[in-house]
Amino acid sequence: MNKKTLTSKGIIDSHCDTVHYFTGEMGEYDFLNTNNLAQLDLPRMEAAGLKVQFFALYIEPEYKPAKALNRSIQLLDAFYRTVEPCYERLEVIHSYNDLLRVNNQGKIAAVLTVEGGEALEGEIAVLRMLFRLGIRVLGLTWNQRNEIADGVGERQTGGGLTRFGKKVIKEMNSLGMIIDLAHIAEKGFFDVLMLSNTPVIISHANARKICNHHRNITDQQLRALKENGGVVGLTLYPPFIHEKTPNLEMLLNHFEHIAEVAGINHLGIGTDFDGMEGKTLEGIYDVSSLHLLVEGLRSRGFKESDLNKILFENFLRVIKEIM
Numbered sequence: 001m002n003k004k005t006l007t008s009k010g011i012i013d014s015h016c017d018t019v020h021y022f023t024g025e026m027g028e029y030d031f032l033n034t035n036n037l038a039q040l041d042l043p044r045m046e047a048a049g050l051k052v053q054f055f056a057l058y059i060e061p062e063y064k065p066a067k068a069l070n071r072s073i074q075l076l077d078a079f080y081r082t083v084e085p086c087y088e089r090l091e092v093i094h095s096y097n098d099l100l101r102v103n104n105q106g107k108i109a110a111v112l113t114v115e116g117g118e119a120l121e122g123e124i125a126v127l128r129m130l131f132r133l134g135i136r137v138l139g140l141t142w143n144q145r146n147e148i149a150d151g152v153g154e155r156q157t158g159g160g161l162t163r164f165g166k167k168v169i170k171e172m173n174s175l176g177m178i179i180d181l182a183h184i185a186e187k188g189f190f191d192v193l194m195l196s197n198t199p200v201i202i203s204h205a206n207a208r209k210i211c212n213h214h215r216n217i218t219d220q221q222l223r224a225l226k227e228n229g230g231v232v233g234l235t236l237y238p239p240f241i242h243e244k245t246p247n248l249e250m251l252l253n254h255f256e257h258i259a260e261v262a263g264i265n266h267l268g269i270g271t272d273f274d275g276m277e278g279k280t281l282e283g284i285y286d287v288s289s290l291h292l293l294v295e296g297l298r299s300r301g302f303k304e305s306d307l308n309k310i311l312f313e314n315f316l317r318v319i320k321e322i323m
């Protein structure tokens, strides 16, 4: 790869679903070697200049609600068993200082995320124990309703944060956990912004104005995100890019739109690699093609200082403030 295509800081990616490959349930997958099965593995991450990768533990619908916690523990076990043998190249971080140390040692920093508050099974104690197991980000909902709030699949009900959900926000604030509002219905989104005393992230979503998908965020949400100081990770998942022509140019339109509405300080990337159900963005088939996105942003006139913010510094700011 041409080094010039990379930025000076490297990349923070706020979302991938690769942990499912770690379980072995998806076929023969080896994180330590380049492979064709998944979009992400250690050699390709290193080549792409990834410095920080959020790894989501996504709980499949068949495990909800009764086995949600059990399933998250299975995924967490698969994660640690996979990454522990390569701690000299990738390390799980628990704090901002960990991140600096790990990156300074030339290693990738991994941030553990639970995608879906079902994992708590309605217990704050579970949240605290997940924190002790290394989880630093919680996606409050997936698309369904849970004990915390309604996901976007239930948005027509107008349901927001529950009383339990409010306790979760307070506890996450006091533990120093990052609140992820991808997948939450709009009412809950605004409830969290009212309540939380920290910035939030939207780990993987695009702009509703460009692509009218219910998982994308509205301009009103973008303005609120700016006020909150948070960051949205723009995603490569084609259905969130455009209904008819989900290509790189269209994705760049999302970046431009969000930069205009929320400002350059609130943009990041959250690829959703290995969560795309085979619908990959044409041209950017895996992590090793991310330089094409960087070049695309340059072609739209984003300066090097803007690129460093989008690809690295904005998420770093949130991590620093919270962790």
Ligand SMILES: [Zn+2]
Pocket: 115, 182, 183, 204, 275
């Ligand atoms: Zn998701």
